[in-house]
Amino acid sequence: MTAPRLEIDLGKIEHNARTLVRRLARSGISVTGVTKATLGEPKIASALLRAGVSGLGDSHIENLERMRLASVPSTMTLIRTPMLSQADRVIKHADVSFNTELEIIAELSSAAQKAKTIHGVVLMVELGDLREGIMLADMLETVEATRCLPNIVFKGIGANLGCLNGISPDTTNMAALSRLADSIDAKFGPITDIVSGGNSANLNWALSGVDTGRINNLRLGESILFGCEALHRQPIEGLYTDSVTLIAEVIEFKAKPSLPWGEVAQNAFGETLDTADRGPISQAILAIGRQDTDPSGLAPPPGIEIIGASSDHLILDTGRVHVSVGDEIKFQINYSALLRTMTSPLCQPGFEPTDEEQ
Ligand SMILES: *Cc1c(COP(=O)(O)O)cnc(C)c1O
Numbered sequence: 001m002t003a004p005r006l007e008i009d010l011g012k013i014e015h016n017a018r019t020l021v022r023r024l025a026r027s028g029i030s031v032t033g034v035t036k037a038t039l040g041e042p043k044i045a046s047a048l049l050r051a052g053v054s055g056l057g058d059s060h061i062e063n064l065e066r067m068r069l070a071s072v073p074s075t076m077t078l079i080r081t082p083m084l085s086q087a088d089r090v091i092k093h094a095d096v097s098f099n100t101e102l103e104i105i106a107e108l109s110s111a112a113q114k115a116k117t118i119h120g121v122v123l124m125v126e127l128g129d130l131r132e133g134i135m136l137a138d139m140l141e142t143v144e145a146t147r148c149l150p151n152i153v154f155k156g157i158g159a160n161l162g163c164l165n166g167i168s169p170d171t172t173n174m175a176a177l178s179r180l181a182d183s184i185d186a187k188f189g190p191i192t193d194i195v196s197g198g199n200s201a202n203l204n205w206a207l208s209g210v211d212t213g214r215i216n217n218l219r220l221g222e223s224i225l226f227g228c229e230a231l232h233r234q235p236i237e238g239l240y241t242d243s244v245t246l247i248a249e250v251i252e253f254k255a256k257p258s259l260p261w262g263e264v265a266q267n268a269f270g271e272t273l274d275t276a277d278r279g280p281i282s283q284a285i286l287a288i289g290r291q292d293t294d295p296s297g298l299a300p301p302p303g304i305e306i307i308g309a310s311s312d313h314l315i316l317d318t319g320r321v322h323v324s325v326g327d328e329i330k331f332q333i334n335y336s337a338l339l340r341t342m343t344s345p346l347c348q349p350g351f352e353p354t355d356e357e358q
Contacts, residue, residue, distance in 0.1 A: 003249040003328060004288040006341055006349040008038075010047045012240035017051030017224045019238050020203075027212045030054035032077060032196070034221030037338050039063050042070035043351050048224065049074055057219050061086055065093045079219055081124070081132060087111040096120035096155055100132050102145055105152060112151035120155040121146055122194055125180060127159045129167040136180065143184055147191075156194030157181060158217075162201025168231055169202040171210055178213030200230035207236075222335045233334075244338060246293060246331045246347075248314060252285040253323050258307075268310050283307075284323050286314040292344040297337030301330060 021031050032055050033048030035041065040063025045056055055075035058064050064076045078097040082090040084107055090097055091111040099105050099121050112119045123142055126133030134142050139157070146154050159177050161169045174197055181192045197206070197215035200223035206212060222230050227239030235241050259277040266272055269290070289295070295309035300316065308315040316329070323329070333341065341347050 001350070002348070003247055004286075004292055004341075004347045005247050006333075006338075006347065007245045007247060007330075007352060008044070008349050009240070009243045009352050010043060011353060012243035013044060013224060014047040014051045016227050016239045016243065017048050017053060017220075020220060020223060020236075021052040023207055024218060027206060028216055029197075029206060029212060030217050032057040032079075032217060032219040033224065034058065034079065034199070034219050035063060035067065036060060036079075037221055037225060037335060037342060038349070039342050040066040041349065042067055042072050045070075045072045045074070054217070061089050061093060065089070068093050077122075082108065088115075091115050091117060091119055094119075096122060098122045098124050098132075098158055099146075100124050100134050102142060105146055106149060109149035109152045118151050118153055120153050122155050122158045122196060125157055125159050125177065127161060127167075127173045127176060129161045129163055129165050131160060131164040133159065136176070139180060140184065140187060143188065143191075147188070154191055156192045156196065157184070158194065158196035158219075159198055161198050162230055163199070166231070169198050169205045171205070174202075174205060174215055175213060178215065181214040200224075200228075203229040203236065204231060225338070226335065242332060244333055246288075246298065246333045246337065246341060247328050248286040248288040248331070250284050250323055250325055250327045250329065251287045252283075253318070253325055254283055255280055256283045257281075258317070273308075282318045282321075282323070284316045284318045284329075286316065286329060287312070288314050288347070292347045293333075293341045294337040294339075297334035297340075299332040299334075304329070 031053045033053035034057050035045055036059045038044045040058050045067050057077040057079040059080035061078055075095050078090055078094040081100050082097050082104055084104055087107040088111045105121055108119050124133045126135050161167045181195045184192050194217055195214045196217040199219050202218050203223055227241040228235050258281045289309050289312035291311045300306055303319045303321045305317045307317050
């Protein structure tokens, strides 16, 4: 087998997704499975669908296309506002898109008319995290303008918290989203089908037993893959936290001093390090680096410590753990490291169980 590689356990991912789908169903909340961290990998999409997600969402139209081409049978939602330049592709491969700009929705309308199809629009509302979203005061008129556009159907509203500024979903901001759904329906009739409250950062709120109001959907990626919520990265009871592991190979193993010698200047990344002397160490080098992963998002096995990384080398202090050249070392990996590893052509994912076993 080649290294570096990701090992992805589809059974664990399916279990995590099914558990979250069931728990949220008690509050009338459906789950959109978010596939962006794994680039719309069809095997993962299929595992999510087996677990009962109501649809799939991705921030890149390219990933939705990949799943469509693989005949993944699902509603496809583009969960980032479309690029003006990609309107035709969005109409072709997404059933629904999340939007915040009328100019872009108008372009989607033109593209949908050309393609003789209907496209669903969810309008995103700004609730304080200051990433995407229409200001609350502008929502009713934006709904009205959206509804006037041919071949566009207003599907509902959504919000996204916990991403840029780490603002927590709570009873106050979620109640504001519910009230907005009520006021849209009061003005236009019962048109707000989808009220999508947020992402994995919403789980503490959604599973706490509070009244979840009109929120009837969450979009979950990280919590399904890693079994943790996204505000404090605490494990969620009953979920696997080790569905995804990264494996890299040892290419050098030597006893070395821990203190570099010679005159210290910047390293390859513009950092000036002040390395502490901790005496001689057992140092291993693995053939993986910052180009293939985010070294700060890797957790090494017990007794081993990551002491540095360059573009293509990961340096470990292996302590008392015996290591030889050619050995494989397995790491737990976080969301940030997964994003970078998945997008590295030098590090391919492998899946367990294999198709034949299923
Ligand atoms: C990435 C993303 C999600 C999924 O977030 P997780 O924290 O991985 O659950 C949901 N909604 C939007 C708009 C996103 O960009």
